[in-house]
Amino acid sequence: MNDGWTCARCEVTVRWMPGAERPKQPHNWIKDGGKLYCLACQRERAAEAVLEDLPADAPVKDKLKLSSSARIEFELRRDPELPDSKIAKACRTSMAAVRKSREQLGVPAPRLTKAKA
Ligand SMILES: [Zn+2]
Numbered sequence: 001m002n003d004g005w006t007c008a009r010c011e012v013t014v015r016w017m018p019g020a021e022r023p024k025q026p027h028n029w030i031k032d033g034g035k036l037y038c039l040a041c042q043r044e045r046a047a048e049a050v051l052e053d054l055p056a057d058a059p060v061k062d063k064l065k066l067s068s069s070a071r072i073e074f075e076l077r078r079d080p081e082l083p084d085s086k087i088a089k090a091c092r093t094s095m096a097a098v099r100k101s102r103e104q105l106g107v108p109a110p111r112l113t114k115a116k117a
Contacts, residue, residue, distance in 0.1 A: 008035035009045070043090070046074040068093050072101040081110040 004015035005026050014026040025031070028039040037045065047067035054063060071091040075082060076098075084098040091098070102109060 005029065005036055007038040007041055009037055009041040012038055012040075014038075042078075043071050043074050046070045068097065069101055072098055073105060076101060076105055076107045080107045083110060 004013045006013045007029070014029075016022050025036075026038070028042075030037055030042055047070045050066050050070040051063055054066065068091060072087060072093065075087045075090055084095045084102070087098045088095045099109075101107075
């Protein structure tokens with residue numbers, strides 16, 4: 001029986017109302033190596049992945065900086081159209097940091113207003 005979806009990392013579970021139409025997979029979740037991950041955990045795994053490359057005794061300041069930019073990069077690659085303010089909030093960082101990452105990664109900012117024809 002499929003009793004909902006449980007994230008392999010944080011164990012959050014998504015369930016649907018009885019009788020509701022079940023999507024194939026919860027929005028923004030991914031399956032990786034046979035395990036399911038919610039969006040927040042995908043972001044954290046991206047941050048953890050960059051920290052693995054650092055020596056264990058690296059300064060905490062460096063770790064925070066690296067993991068923060070990894071989260072931003074994850075969001076920018078996932079959805080480049082997401083406003084900087086939303087990315088900053090999701091990654092618990094500043095809009096300035098998001099803008100800087102956009103520049104470094106060459107991800108153009110979303111166009112919030114339609115260009116006049
Ligand atoms: Zn999770």
